[in-house]
Amino acid sequence: MNCLEFQELLQRRLDGELIVFSPDVEQHVSDCSSCGGLQASAQALLDGLQALTPPQCPANLADRLTELVLQDRRQSLRRQRLHLVVTGSLAASVVGLAVGGYLLSSNRPDGTNPPSAVRPQPGQAPLAKSAADAQQALTALTRRWVGQAQVQAKVILTAANPVEPPEVAKLAVAVEPLEMEAVAQTLRQTRVDVVASVQPVAQTTRRAFSFFVHELPVLKK
């Protein structure tokens, strides 16, 4: 028996195990002053722990904590509803700004209505008609921008070749229509792609706005 082994036995006794010291252990305790002191301290610790009283909870602590938790939950629910309302309003604002921006900037010289790939049918639901109107607006806006970009590209290309020697001018005349046609084709395809990608977003946003305006109970109060 050495000091480390004795300390291990002591720890097990403090763990609550029923440890009976053998004669070897007793002999070591009487021979080793350090382990003897440790054994006496351990016994005192066990006696003191039995006398230790746990702290008493304040009166009505459970009642007060319950009310606190319920208040916290109510506040959390209010924050969630406010978040939904704000998010829906922001989404509706984005759609409104896009449509409003088109209406303010539209000023076609010929006065005709822009063509649309989707025309609302006579018996169509209001939501679908509204979505169709939004899609028409975005299509026209995109077509206008593409047209302006084409004009500007022609101006830039013309300005880039102010003086042309005869042989180069002939070549430029032969080449220019093909290049402009390729550019126009690219821009037309771009317009089609943009319209196709924006259409689902416009429809979803419109539906979300209608839902928040008409369906949320908190807004009906």
Add this chain to the structure above:
Amino acid sequence: MSVDDAFLVRGCLRGETKALHDLIERFQSNVFGLCVRLLHHRQDAEDVTQEVFLRVFRSLNRWDSTRPLKPWIMGITVNRCRTWLGQRARRPELVEYLQDTAASPKADDAVELAKEIQVAVAELRLEYQSVFVMYHEQGLPYEDIAGALGKPVGTIKTWLHRARLEVLDRLRRRGMISEVDDELP
């Protein structure tokens, strides 16, 4: 997790007030008791107890129901106490302990010994205090304490053994031992 704990948690998640109250009542003594021992201040312990239960109920829907509930709550308690201690500017006087024990006409050795143990434990580092209180005062097994503190069982045993040796050393230096063969430096 016991069937009772699972039943209580389900009730709490459904928003039942009685389930909330019962769960708080079940664990308030453990939480408040540990807070008092670690913070050495009853008012601070009450404030931290409130924070603990608020966090428990906010996180209850994310808690793993295959794990026992008590170690999870005690782990939150230790973390909140650690944060509170880090924010506190001063430590309260140890006279706080005298208010916890009943007065007696003449010196009671056992009560005096208990006070000395509290003082000795209060001088330990936070991890040792937590393990000592949860094991000896609240009776949690090693596995639950390990789960609460997120450490292996072997580490918890080592911390507890070291905590005991430090407490024992203090008791000897304070002369709380009834039979001492030799004076120790």
